Amino acid sequence: MLWTSIKRVIKGGVVNFYRNGFVSLASVLIMTVTLFVIGSVLFLSATLTASLDEIKSKVDVNVYFLTSAKEEDILALAEALRTLPEVKDVEYVSREQALTDFKKRHEHDELTLQALEELPDNPLGAVLNVKAKEPSQYEGIAGFLKGDNALGGGTKTLIDEVNYYDNKVAIDKLSRILVSAEKLGFAAALMLVIISISIAFNTIRLAIYISREEIGVMRLVGASNKYIRGPFVVSGILYGITASLLTLALFYPLTYYLGDSLQNFFSGLNLFTYYLVHFGEFFLILVGSGIVLGAVSSFLAVRRYLNV
Amino acid sequence: MIYFDNVSKVYSDSSTALSGVTLTIHPKEFVSLVGHSGAGKTTLLKMILAEERPTSGSVLFDATDIHTLRRHKLHQYRRKIGAIFQDFRLLPNKTAFENIAFAMEMVGRSDAEIAVDVPYVLQMVDLGTKMWNFPHELSGGEKQRVAIARAIVNQPDVVIADEPTGSLDPINTYDIVQILKKINDLGTTVILTTHNKGVIDSLGKRVITMEKGKVIRDDPTGKYVL
Numbered sequence: 001m002l003w004t005s006i007k008r009v010i011k012g013g014v015v016n017f018y019r020n021g022f023v024s025l026a027s028v029l030i031m032t033v034t035l036f037v038i039g040s041v042l043f044l045s046a047t048l049t050a051s052l053d054e055i056k057s058k059v060d061v062n063v064y065f066l067t068s069a070k071e072e073d074i075l076a077l078a079e080a081l082r083t084l085p086e087v088k089d090v091e092y093v094s095r096e097q098a099l100t101d102f103k104k105r106h107e108h109d110e111l112t113l114q115a116l117e118e119l120p121d122n123p124l125g126a127v128l129n130v131k132a133k134e135p136s137q138y139e140g141i142a143g144f145l146k147g148d149n150a151l152g153g154g155t156k157t158l159i160d161e162v163n164y165y166d167n168k169v170a171i172d173k174l175s176r177i178l179v180s181a182e183k184l185g186f187a188a189a190l191m192l193v194i195i196s197i198s199i200a201f202n203t204i205r206l207a208i209y210i211s212r213e214e215i216g217v218m219r220l221v222g223a224s225n226k227y228i229r230g231p232f233v234v235s236g237i238l239y240g241i242t243a244s245l246l247t248l249a250l251f252y253p254l255t256y257y258l259g260d261s262l263q264n265f266f267s268g269l270n271l272f273t274y275y276l277v278h279f280g281e282f283f284l285i286l287v288g289s290g291i292v293l294g295a296v297s298s299f300l301a302v303r304r305y306l307n308v
Numbered sequence: 309m310i311y312f313d314n315v316s317k318v319y320s321d322s323s324t325a326l327s328g329v330t331l332t333i334h335p336k337e338f339v340s341l342v343g344h345s346g347a348g349k350t351t352l353l354k355m356i357l358a359e360e361r362p363t364s365g366s367v368l369f370d371a372t373d374i375h376t377l378r379r380h381k382l383h384q385y386r387r388k389i390g391a392i393f394q395d396f397r398l399l400p401n402k403t404a405f406e407n408i409a410f411a412m413e414m415v416g417r418s419d420a421e422i423a424v425d426v427p428y429v430l431q432m433v434d435l436g437t438k439m440w441n442f443p444h445e446l447s448g449g450e451k452q453r454v455a456i457a458r459a460i461v462n463q464p465d466v467v468i469a470d471e472p473t474g475s476l477d478p479i480n481t482y483d484i485v486q487i488l489k490k491i492n493d494l495g496t497t498v499i500l501t502t503h504n505k506g507v508i509d510s511l512g513k514r515v516i517t518m519e520k521g522k523v524i525r526d527d528p529t530g531k532y533v534l
Contacts, residue, residue, distance in 0.1 A: 001416055004416070008413050015401075217397045220357060221414070223410075225383070227413075
């Protein structure tokens with residue numbers, strides 16, 4: 001009995017879907033736009049996150065040591081830094097390495113190289129490149145290095161310069177920009193999603209408004225609310241599924257064409273490969289929101305006309 | 309089986325649809341309601357269908373007071389009634405067969421029963437050949453036959469026909485009335501409203517005449533008098 005009812009409700013919904021071809025088409029297209037917006041927001045946030053990560057990874061604090069600093073003291077300090085929770089990574093550049101890098105950087109600059117040859121000893125000190133997990137944490141790291149706590153007062157004799165204070169303004173500004181960019185992106189995306197969901201909701205309501213007399217007739221010939229509502233909800237789910245499949249198909253060529261140019265422009269994130277790698281998630285999110293949107297809109301819309 | 313106990317319906321001070329109607333409709337009766345437009349005929353039928361609530365008084369169907377039924381129980385009550393309207397009220401996206409099958413599906417009849425009963429009732433209203441046509445492909449008379457078939461397929465206790473011939477030509481009108489008569493002969497109570505004098509006079513059954521919301525005449529073998 002229950003199975004028969006379910007079967008009939010599903011069949012009714014499917015039949016409504018294709019017999020109201022034009023209405024279905026319009027609803028599906030509007031829902032496609034909605035789901036497209038949701039999908040684009042996902043891509044946008046992926047691009048934004050990747051770009052922000054990229055920028056964040058370029059920020060670091062360099063600790064320049066005196067040439068007299070012993071290597072084991074420097075390595076001990078590096079170890080101490082690694083134990084800090086804010087620190088993501090510490091890179092040690094030895095004096096020799098620093099010299100090689102310098103020479104390489106100036107390999108076309110004869111004058112500088114000659115001047116370097118004149119010196120009796122390697123003038124460059126070792127360097128520690130410290131990366132924090134968040135840009136806002138550099139202050140603490142710099143403070144740690146400035147203070148006496150790193151190596152029990154010994155650091156002052158080791159460290160020549162910490163360049164955080166030179167970069168402080170730039171780093172602070174960058175952290176603020178990053179935070180507000182994330183907030184703004186999220187707010188704009190949320191806004192778009194809300195607007196497009198309400199448009200889709202209204203379209204389905206209109207589609208059901210067309211059937212309001214039919215709903216009245218069903219009530220009068222003795223159909224129960226569940227039996228009236230069921231097929232509409234099934235149709236709504238079908239709109240959602242069709243629209244989400246359409247959207248998934250649309251993203252394929254779109255990301256393919258945009259992938260390369262956007263990769264160079266932004267962050268090094270290729271949207272096409274991102275789409276392929278995360279296809280499962282996209283599928284679940286888009287089909288899921290399509291089904292929920294279609295079902296809930298239909299459910300609510302029919303309720304209005306059931307009060308006969 | 310249907311009992312109106314001093315029923316009034318007041319929409320506003322200046323608009324009274326029914327005032328103090330008391331009448332009894334017995335099982336297997338064929339009752340015609342006549343009266344000018346606005347006399348309260350349709351309101352009376354809507355009360356039976358529980359589409360309207362009385363302002364005062366009560367309507368009893370067998371022993372149940374219709375208007376004390378809970379909203380989610382209403383559809384079960386309505387299955388005891390077959391309703392036919394002037395504007396047919398078929399489901400436009402369903403074929404003749406499906407319109408009738410829909411009424412059977414709701415009461416939980418099996419697919420096998422539907423496959424047997426629907427062609428049978430369509431045959432009964434003389435529409436066996438247009439089973440798979442949609443309502444917009446049918447003439448007015450044919451649509452009304454589908455509506456009648458839908459109304460009777462679940463063997464209701466009462467068939468209510470609100471001006472079923474109002475938009476039909478004389479020949480179709482005659483046919484529809486014959487079908488209603490046949491339904492009544494098979495033991496179903498029929499309540500009919502109409503403006504058609506010829507229909508009433510040819511029936512020779514009970515006629516209730518209404519005016520301004522009141523029953524002014526109740527004649528067991530009446531004629532159309534206004």
